[in-house]
Amino acid sequence: MYSVYQKWRVPLLFSKSIYDGLSFNNITLKLTGMKHKLTVLFLLVFIRGSFAESKFHLEDFAISLEQITSGPGHIWVNSGYTTVNPEYHTVMGVNEFYSPPFAAKNFRMRLNIIADSVTITDTGSYGKGDVGLLYAGGTWFPHKIVRRGTYHHLKSGRLISLGVRSELIPVFGKPGIIGKVSITNRTNRPVPVKIVPDLQPGAPSVIPLEKWGFGAPRSNAPEAEPSSPNTWTNGLTTIILFQENTEKIVLPGKTLVSWFSVLLNRNDERMPVSFNAEEMEKASTHAWEKRLATYTKNVPSLESNINGLDDYYRRSVISGLVCIWENPAYTLNPFLSTCGMDGGGTCAYIWDIAGYVPQMATLMMDTAIVRIAKKMGSIDLGQFYAYTLNGTGTGVKYSYSPWAFTSLVSTIFKFKGPEEELFATAKKLVLDNENQQNENHLIDYGLQHNLLEMRSTGWEHITVSPNAERSWCLRQLAEMGECMNCPSSECESWNNQAEIIAQAIQKNLWDDKKKWFASVYPDGFKDFVYSIQVYDALRAGVCTPQMEEALISHLRGGAFLGDYGITSISKEDSIHYEVLDTDWSGGGAYAGDGPQLALIMYERNKPELAWEILKRHFWMGKHLIYYPQEHFADKPMSPDHKRANVVSGLAGAEAILFGLIGFQPQYDGSLFINPHPIDKGELKITGFGYRGNNFDIELSEKKMKIYKNGTILYNGTTKSLKLL
Numbered sequence: 001m002y003s004v005y006q007k008w009r010v011p012l013l014f015s016k017s018i019y020d021g022l023s024f025n026n027i028t029l030k031l032t033g034m035k036h037k038l039t040v041l042f043l044l045v046f047i048r049g050s051f052a053e054s055k056f057h058l059e060d061f062a063i064s065l066e067q068i069t070s071g072p073g074h075i076w077v078n079s080g081y082t083t084v085n086p087e088y089h090t091v092m093g094v095n096e097f098y099s100p101p102f103a104a105k106n107f108r109m110r111l112n113i114i115a116d117s118v119t120i121t122d123t124g125s126y127g128k129g130d131v132g133l134l135y136a137g138g139t140w141f142p143h144k145i146v147r148r149g150t151y152h153h154l155k156s157g158r159l160i161s162l163g164v165r166s167e168l169i170p171v172f173g174k175p176g177i178i179g180k181v182s183i184t185n186r187t188n189r190p191v192p193v194k195i196v197p198d199l200q201p202g203a204p205s206v207i208p209l210e211k212w213g214f215g216a217p218r219s220n221a222p223e224a225e226p227s228s229p230n231t232w233t234n235g236l237t238t239i240i241l242f243q244e245n246t247e248k249i250v251l252p253g254k255t256l257v258s259w260f261s262v263l264l265n266r267n268d269e270r271m272p273v274s275f276n277a278e279e280m281e282k283a284s285t286h287a288w289e290k291r292l293a294t295y296t297k298n299v300p301s302l303e304s305n306i307n308g309l310d311d312y313y314r315r316s317v318i319s320g321l322v323c324i325w326e327n328p329a330y331t332l333n334p335f336l337s338t339c340g341m342d343g344g345g346t347c348a349y350i351w352d353i354a355g356y357v358p359q360m361a362t363l364m365m366d367t368a369i370v371r372i373a374k375k376m377g378s379i380d381l382g383q384f385y386a387y388t389l390n391g392t393g394t395g396v397k398y399s400y401s402p403w404a405f406t407s408l409v410s411t412i413f414k415f416k417g418p419e420e421e422l423f424a425t426a427k428k429l430v431l432d433n434e435n436q437q438n439e440n441h442l443i444d445y446g447l448q449h450n451l452l453e454m455r456s457t458g459w460e461h462i463t464v465s466p467n468a469e470r471s472w473c474l475r476q477l478a479e480m481g482e483c484m485n486c487p488s489s490e491c492e493s494w495n496n497q498a499e500i501i502a503q504a505i506q507k508n509l510w511d512d513k514k515k516w517f518a519s520v521y522p523d524g525f526k527d528f529v530y531s532i533q534v535y536d537a538l539r540a541g542v543c544t545p546q547m548e549e550a551l552i553s554h555l556r557g558g559a560f561l562g563d564y565g566i567t568s569i570s571k572e573d574s575i576h577y578e579v580l581d582t583d584w585s586g587g588g589a590y591a592g593d594g595p596q597l598a599l600i601m602y603e604r605n606k607p608e609l610a611w612e613i614l615k616r617h618f619w620m621g622k623h624l625i626y627y628p629q630e631h632f633a634d635k636p637m638s639p640d641h642k643r644a645n646v647v648s649g650l651a652g653a654e655a656i657l658f659g660l661i662g663f664q665p666q667y668d669g670s671l672f673i674n675p676h677p678i679d680k681g682e683l684k685i686t687g688f689g690y691r692g693n694n695f696d697i698e699l700s701e702k703k704m705k706i707y708k709n710g711t712i713l714y715n716g717t718t719k720s721l722k723l724l
Helices: 002-008 034-050 277-295 309-321 350-356 358-365 368-378 401-416 420-434 464-483 488-508 534-539 545-552 593-603 607-617 619-623 647-660
Strands: 022-024 027-029 083-086 094-099 102-105 108-115 118-120 134-140 145-155 158-170 176-185 191-200 203-206 225-228 231-233 237-244 247-250 255-266 301-304 588-590 630-632 663-665 671-673 683-690 693-699 703-708 711-717
Touching: 083 158, 094 176, 094 255, 102 255, 108 158, 108 176, 108 255, 118 158, 158 191, 158 277, 176 191, 176 247, 176 277, 191 237, 191 255, 203 237, 247 255, 255 277, 277 309, 301 309, 309 358, 309 619, 309 647, 350 358, 350 368, 350 401, 350 647, 358 368, 358 401, 358 647, 368 401, 368 420, 401 420, 401 464, 401 663, 420 464, 464 488, 464 534, 534 545, 534 593, 588 593, 593 607, 593 647, 607 647, 647 663, 663 683, 671 693
Parallel strands: none
Antiparallel strands: 022 027, 083 094, 094 102, 094 108, 102 203, 108 118, 108 191, 134 145, 145 158, 158 176, 176 255, 191 247, 225 231, 231 237, 237 255, 301 683, 588 630, 663 671, 683 693, 693 703, 703 711
8 A cells, every 4th residue: 555655656645654653734544453454545536636646846956056067056946936045165154135126136144153152154165174164065956955064173172063954935915035054963962052143234135027037137326324223224225034943052963953033024014023934944845845836838858868858857847847937916927038047038038938838838838838928029129128027028039039939839839839919910910020121131130239149240130040030931821821721822922922932042152152141241251151940941942952962971979079068069160169258159058059959950850960069068957957048069068157047958858859769740730750769779758748648659760669548559660650
C-alpha cells in the first residue's frame, strides 16, 4: 500500500503512515487493519482523479549556488509578485527587491548575531581569522533561496560554534520579503543568542506601472529616514520591519528560529500592524506549487540518458515560469513578461514571446495565451514593440513585430483553433506592412533601432530579414484564411505576393560571389553582415537549395559556432564582429538564438547539425539558474550588465520538443511527430498536452513507444507518424 502512496506522490494530502491515519483537510480517518486496504485504495484513486498532479515539483528546479557562473546581479528569486536579490556570499544578507509598482532601491539588510556577548557579523569577508560568519553554500529554489553558514571560534577560552541556515522568501500577494533564520548551538552548553538587524532603507518608491519598461525603472525618490524603531519613510513610501523570536538561550543541539519580514507601504494607505511570516511563507510556497501545476499542465517532463539534456530542458522551462507575474493590479493576470527578475524588462515584448517561443508560450499559458495575444494586438504595433504592466505601449516601431505577432497567431490557430479577432489583427498588421514596399517589392526598414541594434553600420535599410519574414507571413495568412473560410482568390493573392517577395530577395539581395545576402542603403551602398539573423530568412522559405547550402556552410567552428553556443556575428566577419555586444554584434548571442537555430536546422532536415548546435548550450543547465538575456559563446558565462533572465530562454525546450522529438502541430488540429533521435540516446517525455489530449513518448534511435491519454498508440520502429 505504501508503494501506491509513493507512486502517486500525494504527501500534501496524506500522512506517510497510511495504515495509522489518513489526513485530508484537517479530517483524520483512522484506518487500521487489512479490511481497510480497499477503502484506502479507493480514496487514493478518488483524490488522484480530483486533483491534477503536477509533473514538476519545486525540488526539481533546485540548483546549488556554488555551481552558478552568473554574476551576483543575476541571482534573484521571485514569488510571481515580489523579486529579491540576496547579498552575494553572505548567509543572511538581502539587497534590493521589487514588487511593481513598488521598488526598494538601494535597500540592504544584514543580520548580526550576538552569542555569549560576542558580535558575529555577516559580511561575506574574504579575510583570515575571525571575520564573522562564514558562507558555506546555498541552494536556489523557485520559491526561496536557502543559504548556510558556520561560526566556530574559541572566545576567552569558551567555544562558540553555531550552524546557521537562512531562507530568503519573496512574499506573494504583498510587496515584501521574509528572512527566516535558524541558528543551531553546536556546543555542549547553553548559549544566549540574539539576532540584531542592520537595515539600510535606501530610496523606496512607487513607480507608475507604465514606467516599468525594458530597463530597470528609474526613480528620484529621496532616501528614507527612521520614523520609528522599525519603520523608515521618505514621505512617499514606508519600509516596515517585523521581527519574531529574535532572542533566546539556545540549549546544546537545539535551534533558534527567527523571522525578519520587510514590507513596502504607500504613505497614503493604512499601515499594517502585524505580519504572520510563517503563514505568508506557506502562501508563497503554495503560490509556486499552484504555478507549477497550472502552467506546466501541457508541458511534459523529460528524462534521458543523454548527458546534460535533462538539466538544460528543465532550466529552460523554469526560464519561462519565472516570467509569470500574478498581480490583479496588472492589465493581465497572469502577466507574461519578457524579463523581470532584476526589476527590468517586466514589459511584454512581442519579439521575445512570439518571435522566439510561440509554441512553448502557448503550451505554458494555455488559454491565457489568447488574452496575451489580444492585448498585444490592442496596442499600436506600428509604434511600439511591447506593452507595460498596465497595458500601455512602450518601445519603438520594430520591424519584426508583424512577423512575431503573426507567428503567435499562427501557433494559437494550431494549438487552440481559429480566433477571428486575432486573425483580423494579424491580417491588418501584415497588409499594412506590405504598403511600405518599394518598386522592387522590398521594404526599407530604416536604421539600427528599428532592426537588430548592432553597433556598426551594416544591417540597415533593405535587409533580407525581415523582408523574408514578409513572405512567410503572407503564406500563413493564406493558410489561416482557409481556416476562416476567406475567399480562395484572397488566399491565392497572398501566396502570389509571398512568391514575388521571395524572388525579389533572390534577385536584389543575394550575391553569388559572396554567397551571402547584402544590406542595401538608399544611395546604393551595399554591406554584407554575416549575422545569425540570416537563418530566419532560410526558415522563411525564400532561399534556393544552392543558397541554403551556402548559408549552412558557415555553421561551423571558427565562424558561427563556439564551444558554448553561437555568435550573433560570424567570427569570419572581421568588419562587424566584436565581443562586448553579445546581443547582435558577436561574442555570443541572445538566449533564444542558439536553440532557435537548432530548431531551424531540424526543420530543414539537418538533424546532425541541429544536434551539434543544440548540445553546445547544455552547460547552461548546469551553471545558470534561469537563462539570461544573452550569453557568451567562448566561455560558460553571461554578461553581467544585461538582464538577468529572459522568456526566450524557453527556446531550449522548444527546440527539444518541436525539433529533437519533432512534434508538428497543424492548422486542422492534427498532430504529427518527426523524431530525430541521436545515436545511443534514449529519452522519455511525460505529459505533452495538445488539444485536450495527453501524449507520453519513449524515444531511441531504433524504437519508439507512444501513449495517447494513457493508452498505447504506437510501439515500433522510430519513424514519422500522425498522432492525432
